[in-house]
Amino acid sequence: MREIKIGLLGLGVVGSGVYRLLSENGDFMAQKTGSRLTIKKILVRDLGKPRPVSVPDGTLTTRAEEILEDPEIEIVCELMGGIEPAKSYILSALSAGKHVVTANKAVLAEFGPEVFQAAEAADRGLFFEAAVGGGVPIIKTLRESLSANRIQTITAIVNGTCNYILTRMQESGLSFKEALVEAQKLGFAEADPTLDISGMDSAHKLALLATLSYGSFVPAEKVYVEGIEGLEPLDLAFAKEFGFLTKLLAIAREKEGEVEVRVHPTLVPEGHMLSSVRLAYNAFLLKGDFVGEIMLYGLGAGAEPTASAVVADLLDAARLIISGAKPTSILYRETPLDIKPMPRIVSRYFFRFSAVDRPGVLSKISGILGKHGISIASVIQKGRQIGGSVPIVMLTHEAEESAVRKALSEIDKLDVVTAPTKLLRILED
Amino acid sequence: MREIKIGLLGLGVVGSGVYRLLSENGDFMAQKTGSRLTIKKILVRDLGKPRPVSVPDGTLTTRAEEILEDPEIEIVCELMGGIEPAKSYILSALSAGKHVVTANKAVLAEFGPEVFQAAEAADRGLFFEAAVGGGVPIIKTLRESLSANRIQTITAIVNGTCNYILTRMQESGLSFKEALVEAQKLGFAEADPTLDISGMDSAHKLALLATLSYGSFVPAEKVYVEGIEGLEPLDLAFAKEFGFLTKLLAIAREKEGEVEVRVHPTLVPEGHMLSSVRLAYNAFLLKGDFVGEIMLYGLGAGAEPTASAVVADLLDAARLIISGAKPTSILYRETPLDIKPMPRIVSRYFFRFSAVDRPGVLSKISGILGKHGISIASVIQKGRQIGGSVPIVMLTHEAEESAVRKALSEIDKLDVVTAPTKLLRILED
Known part of the structure; x- marks a missing residue:
């Protein structure tokens, strides 16, 4: 049985869930995988704070170095959230040759290249199943x-x-x-x-x-x-x-x-x-x-589903440690990615116009839409009075966002239109 | 770039899909993973049969040994289906030190222990994502x-x-x-x-x-x-x-x-x-x-989704080859598993009785159900004549299958009941 020692950064909702999962299902997982995951140290801000899990004496620490500089700890599991100090700890752990498991979508979404490249340079795994979708893989x-x-x-x-x-x-x-x-x-x-x-x-x-x-x-x-x-x-x-x-x-x-x-x-x-x-x-x-x-x-959230994802990552990291395999790259694309500007997207639309209840309004609105090449698929106009105006609801066929924006800005300037038009997009098939 | 050579057993619907996926997305996958999967040989029954994919000369063979005994081939991908010779080929490939990817649920469901143990003994990976659920992981x-x-x-x-x-x-x-x-x-x-x-x-x-x-x-x-x-x-x-x-x-x-x-x-x-x-x-x-x-x-089926799953397995096998990692065990449980006999399962039920349209029928049926401790949650009796009898439909609360079987066998013997009762089970929450 190979024992793998883990340092946990944070013992909040998710951290406690991970601790509990490893306590409750640790034997079963060891039998299944042949390796045992042990939490050696847990970084917390306040040693005296009451916790939902009971942890052996000496496990909690307020000093990150006790985890980041401990050569016995092979995986650092960051569950503090927030950008700093989480990001610095992740980078230190990688450069100290530890594998990192994190649930921190903010760090990855904002500092992805820095963190991904640090993992690549250190040849260490960076796992983040829990960052999106909780327990969903x-x-x-x-x-x-x-x-x-x-x-x-x-x-x-x-x-x-x-x-x-x-x-x-x-x-x-x-x-x-x-x-x-x-x-x-x-x-x-x-x-x-x-x-x-x-x-x-x-x-x-x-x-x-x-x-x-x-x-x-x-x-x-x-x-x-x-x-x-x-x-x-x-x-x-x-x-x-x-x-x-x-x-x-x-x-x-x-x-x-x-x-x-x-x-x-x-x-x-x-x-x-x-x-x-x-x-x-x-x-x-x-x-x-x-x-x-x-x-x-x-x-997509909650202590237990998120713990399920974190521990799956810990098991993957353990497999990587045991095999000495090279982690796969995340940023493999050689040419830059073109992000399509929003004005050029094409969608079907739902509009809710607020207009005064007077003949000719529908014709004015649909005239402007037509001028911008936006064709109407269906209309509901029910004559319900809402604050002195009636809602007119339309679904369109496919149109470009830029044309829609132009048309709505013209429509919203009409004197028969009493409030800004509400726009919703329709899912493409 | 590490090249990994594959022997394909079978070039039917799924085999052709795998061949086409590797041709179309091979470069992209190589860029992503750093290894290139190459199909070296393909076992077929008939060299002359027209195929939906065009394969270089010399790739097709009718002799399994050309794959199973080729030391350059590191992964054998079995897509023939059926029990034999598929099963023997899988076992030979494993004992020749090759990793195996298969979509063959019949071999695994019927000869699981033999095949799983052969993989374990050979210390080789056995991957079968495509055996269940097509492209669903x-x-x-x-x-x-x-x-x-x-x-x-x-x-x-x-x-x-x-x-x-x-x-x-x-x-x-x-x-x-x-x-x-x-x-x-x-x-x-x-x-x-x-x-x-x-x-x-x-x-x-x-x-x-x-x-x-x-x-x-x-x-x-x-x-x-x-x-x-x-x-x-x-x-x-x-x-x-x-x-x-x-x-x-x-x-x-x-x-x-x-x-x-x-x-x-x-x-x-x-x-x-x-x-x-x-x-x-x-x-x-x-x-x-x-x-x-x-x-x-x-x-859950179709050439392309299934090929997606097969190739994901090939990539996993390639990772195992490159890392030299030990594949995970499938049969890890130490004590035997108890399968609950069907008579002891508990469910809610839907019954459709066929009965003559006469007073007292419902009371007879519900009396027998009551005697067996089966309680009724709701009933529809609409008096529609179907071949001289009316359907009476009931939903029950939770009951044990054995009690239900006994009750229905008594009910079906009633002279007012004109056909065997139809039983369906209701999904538990």
Whole structure:
């Protein structure tokens, strides 16, 4: 039995989950794999803080050097979160010849090239299954199972908080605010939910998935982002009338050498696999040139699912240590990746116009759309009065984003239009 | 660039797909992984047969020794199907020190211990991602991503032919026969569909998944099997009235040290993730003690998805060759596995009784059910005459299979009952 010693950085929710998993299933895993993972030291900020797990005396430390400089420790497992000092510790661990397992999507999405190159230079493994999708093995699937495929599209629900809120708004007609408060009460949303609801968390994760899929670093700031804060139950209800559910999707798509990366609320046809993904679940729909469509689904957060992913990475790192194998490269692409600018993307659209209830309004609006080459697929106008104006809802055929932007800016200047037009994009088939 | 030479056994649908994938994406894979996979020889039965791929002169051979005895060939990729000579070739390749990639679920399900032990004795890798689920990475997910988990349940749609037929019966009211003929026309069912529609193919796949999950060989003949041949559109329609879709499920479940393994038509609640799996798609819903529920979904058959899985295995084998790592064991469990006998399983049930339309019938039937401790959750009796008798449909609360069998055998002997009762099981939450 080969024993492999691990240093844990952080003993918060996920760290405690990892500790508990190794305690409960360690024997079973050792029997299965022939190696035993032992946590030698755990870095914490406060030695006296009460913890959900009981740890042997002398395991906790407040000094990172006790882990980073201990030659017995072969794997450093970073679960502190945040950029610093997590990033410096990851780099130190790699340069000290340790393999690194991390769940830190922020460090990878913002400082990917630096961290990936440090791992490559040190010839050490860098594992981050838990950074995206909690327990769902999306990273390994992209790095290994689909490695013979060119990834054509990734269409994913990567933020459980947003999916929870949208599910509740959709199914029970709650307002965004009511759904958010409920999610916070149940622990599905943070006290400060900005990173989630703004779509930024999804953008970080999408950037990482695109980086893996295309072998070239995709910075999070290149991802076009719209959050869910502006969604109203009315929009979700109209979308439903047309047969769509509204989801915050992270989309990457390669076409003719260019890659689109965008996060925005999207209408998904009912009956589509992604439309069944409810509450705090995540799902990743991938399309490869040989595999066709596959989907992975599961809990994208929580101590236990995340611990499952972290420990799978620890086992992979252990295998690498035992075999002395060379870790695979992440940034393998030789030519730079072209990110398609948002104005050039093509989509079908959902518009909700707010207009005064007067003859000729529809003709004015559709005239402007026509002028910009945007053709209408269907319209609902019901004459319901909302604050003195009526909603007119349209679905379009495929149009270019730039044309749509121009048309809406003209339409929103019409004197019969009473509020900015609401725009949602429709998932491509 | 390290070149790794492969011998292919078989150049049928999947073999040609693998050949084409390596031709089309070989450069891209080499750039990504730093090693190049080259097919050196291909065993075929008939050198002159026209092929969908064009292969360099001298690559095809009818003599297996040219592959099995060639020291340059490091990986043997078996895609012939059938038991013999495939099994002998796999064993010869392993004992000649080659790694083996195979898509042959029949050999693994029937001769697992022999083949797994041969791989272990030879210290060579045995990879079989393509044996279950086509391009869906279910094998790697069980062997690696979930290896820190105890697998509590597997609930899967593993046969695309059956799912296609059931989807068509459900959605368009086709009879079993009409749906089968259509599936055959479209290439989703074989000319002789017995293996698929009897549930045996599903049983083979489930046995393999259970073997991986529990580390002990589960023979296919231990799997309880019912096929879909006896299903009538009427049953699917009644199930739908109660809010269920009917799917052929493969179920493995561990509880208190015993494992259930069974394949049968099962009622799945509408809105459940598995209920959205339509047509020829497969899906694997897994529950682990830490990861919770995760699902993998995709095309379970076809040249291209299967080639994606085979080539992922070739890349894994190549990594093993380059690193000299020890492959992981499959049969790691030390104590034998207890398979729970079918009479002791507990489920909720759907019954369709055929009875004469006469007062007191319902009371007789429910009296017998009550006597056996089976309690009724809901009933539909609509008085529709079908061949002189009316269908009475019931859903039960949880009951033991043995009690259900006894009760139905008594009920079917009643003079008011005109045909054997139809029994379907309901998916547990």
